[in-house]
Amino acid sequence: MLELRDIDAGYSRLKVLHDVCIKVESGKIVVLIGPNGAGKSTVIKSIFSIADITKGKIFFKNKDITDMKTHELVDIGICMVTQGRANFNSLTIEENLLIGADRIDNKKIIDMKLDKVYHKFPVLKKKSKQRAYILSGGEHQLLALGRSLMQSPSILILDEPSLGLSPKLQKELFKTISELKEEGISILMVEQNAKKAISIADMTYLLEDGRIVLKGGKNILKNKKIKKVYLGGR
Amino acid sequence: MIIAQLIVNSLIIGSIYGLVACGFSLIYSTNRFIHFAHGVSIVIAGYMLLLFHSTLGLPFILSCILSIIITSLIGWGMYNFIFASLQKRNASNVILLIASIGILIFFQNLIQIIFGAGIKSMNLFQAKSIEIFGAIITPLQVVIILVSICLFFALYLFTSHTKIGRDMRAVADDRQLASIMGINTKKIANYSFIIGSALAGIAGILITLEQNLSPFMGTNLMIKGFTGAVIGSISFVPGAILGSFLLGFFENFGIWFLPSVYRDAIAFFLLFLFLLLKPKGIFNWNKGVKK
Numbered sequence A: 001m002l003e004l005r006d007i008d009a010g011y012s013r014l015k016v017l018h019d020v021c022i023k024v025e026s027g028k029i030v031v032l033i034g035p036n037g038a039g040k041s042t043v044i045k046s047i048f049s050i051a052d053i054t055k056g057k058i059f060f061k062n063k064d065i066t067d068m069k070t071h072e073l074v075d076i077g078i079c080m081v082t083q084g085r086a087n088f089n090s091l092t093i094e095e096n097l098l099i100g101a102d103r104i105d106n107k108k109i110i111d112m113k114l115d116k117v118y119h120k121f122p123v124l125k126k127k128s129k130q131r132a133y134i135l136s137g138g139e140h141q142l143l144a145l146g147r148s149l150m151q152s153p154s155i156l157i158l159d160e161p162s163l164g165l166s167p168k169l170q171k172e173l174f175k176t177i178s179e180l181k182e183e184g185i186s187i188l189m190v191e192q193n194a195k196k197a198i199s200i201a202d203m204t205y206l207l208e209d210g211r212i213v214l215k216g217g218k219n220i221l222k223n224k225k226i227k228k229v230y231l232g233g234r
Numbered sequence B: 001m002i003i004a005q006l007i008v009n010s011l012i013i014g015s016i017y018g019l020v021a022c023g024f025s026l027i028y029s030t031n032r033f034i035h036f037a038h039g040v041s042i043v044i045a046g047y048m049l050l051l052f053h054s055t056l057g058l059p060f061i062l063s064c065i066l067s068i069i070i071t072s073l074i075g076w077g078m079y080n081f082i083f084a085s086l087q088k089r090n091a092s093n094v095i096l097l098i099a100s101i102g103i104l105i106f107f108q109n110l111i112q113i114i115f116g117a118g119i120k121s122m123n124l125f126q127a128k129s130i131e132i133f134g135a136i137i138t139p140l141q142v143v144i145i146l147v148s149i150c151l152f153f154a155l156y157l158f159t160s161h162t163k164i165g166r167d168m169r170a171v172a173d174d175r176q177l178a179s180i181m182g183i184n185t186k187k188i189a190n191y192s193f194i195i196g197s198a199l200a201g202i203a204g205i206l207i208t209l210e211q212n213l214s215p216f217m218g219t220n221l222m223i224k225g226f227t228g229a230v231i232g233s234i235s236f237v238p239g240a241i242l243g244s245f246l247l248g249f250f251e252n253f254g255i256w257f258l259p260s261v262y263r264d265a266i267a268f269f270l271l272f273l274f275l276l277l278k279p280k281g282i283f284n285w286n287k288g289v290k291k
Helices: A042-049 A093-099 A107-120 A120-127 A138-149 A168-182 A194-200 A218-222 A224-230 B002-031 B037-054 B060-088 B093-115 B139-160 B163-174 B175-180 B185-210 B217-232 B237-257 B260-277
Strands: A001-013 A012-024 A028-032 A051-060 A078-081 A155-159 A186-190 A201-210 A212-214 B130-132 B134-139
Touching: A001 A042, A012 A028, A012 A042, A012 A051, A012 A186, A012 A201, A028 A042, A028 A168, A028 A194, A042 A051, A042 A155, A042 A186, A042 B093, A051 A218, A078 A138, A093 A107, A093 A138, A093 A186, A093 B163, A107 A120, A107 A138, A120 A138, A138 A168, A168 A186, A168 A194, A201 A218, A212 A218, A218 A224, B002 B037, B002 B134, B002 B139, B002 B163, B002 B185, B002 B217, B002 B237, B037 B060, B037 B185, B037 B217, B060 B093, B060 B130, B060 B185, B093 B217, B134 B139, B139 B163, B139 B185, B139 B237, B163 B175, B163 B185, B175 B185, B217 B237, B217 B260, B237 B260
Parallel strands: A028 A186, A028 A201, A078 A155, A155 A186
Antiparallel strands: A001 A012, A001 A051, A201 A212, B130 B134
């Protein structure tokens, strides 16, 4: 569905990624892990034309999307939840959610989706008319996730969604992500919480110094390298 | 009643500064650079009114509409031909500020070449002054206050109740996130320049009717509008308008004690004071907005 082919990318003169190949199959969860500064977020930013791609191509549903502009990607069904407090602070929570439904004309469907998000995250309903800056870190994350649910994406890209969430909310989050997969949404996720992420992933890529050094399914947890770096060997 | 007169004068000058500041702050909030050439858009509107109404003899309302449209188009052109092409080459906001000062100087001199350096006046609507609570005010000044208050209200309704207005607020909040959410930020920048410059056009018409026209008056007006915006909140339109009214009050009550030549000095003093102590302004209600 989404494929990055031999991507070199970076920011003006700074090169971050080298020959990155990632493939997200339809209806699957793909997780990208790696130490800080490995270039995980840059992978996502290069898909969204925020980082500069110097080599390679990106394909979505067999169509070359390398040169598409950031704002055009939503139209073809690629949506993203960015890292940390990624909401419009001076807009109300409801406006924040509705901005996700911009592409839908039918008001009934919009209301239905809104109800669904409110049902999933009741805390957002309680504060729906307030501005987003009042939310706590975890609530911000829920709002960002809620907005991406309004967008009805065919692929959802998540940049460290569990960052700043309490253990209980993290559990809720991973459950929600698995539910999204059930609904047929493909997912590409960058995650710090490697163990949990791998456990729900169909495919995991390990990124180090801007290169993919390892890929595999759930059995990747048994890999020595992963054990050493992530599960307390070092 | 000197107090009543001071309040009336403050309201008149405050609405003029507010008209300058609201367009300026609308453009600033969605684009994050200081568009100083906004001042010359105001003067262009004044001279266009002079050209259409006094020179060509077109009806007044038609002249006004034409002036606003032309000012809007020039603002759109400034963005597309100068700022957007500089942004494409990764120009920083300081470079855009310098470019906008360049545009300001260019158009001021162009006006001087076409219309001459002298002061022009329209002398329209010379009706008798009326007295309210002992304060003297002309009908035109009443119209200025009413028109600007209506415009501020319309602008508020536009930004809070329309989709483009909401997108403008979203872009002002976080440009990158807005484009990830599918908002075409360049389109929104275009809208902000068109609407902001149209507001400058209306300000220009009202100022031309109230004061005299001269090619270089834009700089001073812009400094006052900018000061008002800084006092209120440069990135929040209602804050910028309230700040402009405050500036009007400070100036008029200031020259009650000081000689009136100090009027501009009061504005500069406030500008420095706020830039040093409270650069985000006193009416900045948009807490937590990314800078």
